[in-house]
């Protein structure tokens with residue numbers, strides 16, 4: 424694959440934008456994402472649209488009775504397969520305060536939550552805290568950490584901004600992919616950046632979908648492949664440092680199909696035509712995923728958090744195959760409740776039962792300095808409203824916690840279908856919402872009443888200078 428005309432230029436524009444602080448838009452969500460591919464032409468890559476990606480030879484693989492593969496990480500405080508009491512039995516941990524409630528769900532389900540997939544601008548931490556308080560989210564992982572050092576020290580800025588959250592927001596670094604065309608040993612240089620990122624306080628690494636879909640290879644002409652050998656030192660280093668890699672590869676399969684009204688993602692594609700990969704000189708979805716699997720297989724000591732439900736929410740059987748095959752493979756649920764909510768609810772409940780130790784709750788919430796710059800999983804043609812926020816979180820809880828049928832998804836812009844809840848038991852909810860993330864990140868946000876204010880309190884988006892800017896407490900101790 425060649426770098427599309429304008430690809431390098433767009434990449435620079437994207438990185439520049441990110442470095443100006445618009446990190447919200449660099450995370451690799453559908454919206455933000457990755458580089459948009461400007462060039463038209465070459466349509467040879469769309470031939471694999473319907474082949475189901477890496478395939479699912481073991482149909483219904485997760486319906487069997489086998490147990491999930493053990494966790495390769497040393498559990499910090501909640502062993503895989505441990506009971507629901509693992510969290511509350513941890514010395515020093517406390518149950519969520521009764522005030523930390525979400526609306527419209529049973530009182531028994533007011534459980535502590537870590538959102539492992541957010542994008543928070545360095546000037547928007549106060550707004551992020553207010554949002555977390557509204558929805559009973561104890562801790563967030565900000566995946567938009569950028570990288571350390573010159574010219575702008577963005578990671579340093581993000582880490583400093585996060586300290587205002589008093590231990591409730593941690594940061595994943597990003598890699599500086601411009602090194603690929605600049606540095607001969609770019610993989611080693613990126614690995615060194617990652618070590619520095621950890622020293623500064625980053626807990627993990629986030630790779631956006633630009634890997635495979637937009638970043639130039641070292642020759643400056645072709646696309647950098649997901650399994651590029653030159654990047655091996657970076658992924659190896661992540662494993663050595665105990666830093667999980669949240670990785671976005673590909674995008675909804677519908678983005679490889681013609682952006683016409685019969686495309687199931689037409690509402691999104693109509694609003695954002697640039698999200699379409701149809702006819703663009705990029706790899707097929709299946710080729711991307713195959714390269715991704717080679718990447719995961721090559722680094723067995725590195726934990727991969729495949730975002731957006733394993734990067735393949737349309738095919739849970741294929742995700743199950745990956746989970747069965749690779750012990751270092753984890754998934755988050757970010758921005759894909761609408762997709763997984765389409766599948767048979769009983770089947771999805773069995774999926775969550777089988778892989779309950781390797782599924783992480785995430786939303787893909789983007790927090791910018793104003794309401795117009797928010798993102799709840801995805802965005803339509805108009806700026807998101809408070810009503811969008813309510814629907815997004817309430818429908819998310821409803822999916823995981825109830826057996827309700829055929830209700831509106833958190834992000835209807837992603838498709839006009841309705842979804843069915845999977846009514847998970849509390850023991851699994853505790854793992855997915857909190858314990859799994861806390862275990863692999865070796866991090867636990869504070870759960871005391873002081874740090875998790877009452878939810879349902881009047882909406883109070885802080886104004887600049889409103890008093891949230893208090894002396895910066897130190898970050899929680901790092902592993």
Ligand SMILES: [Zn+2]
Pocket residue numbers: 450451452540541542566757787
């Ligand atoms: Zn994202």
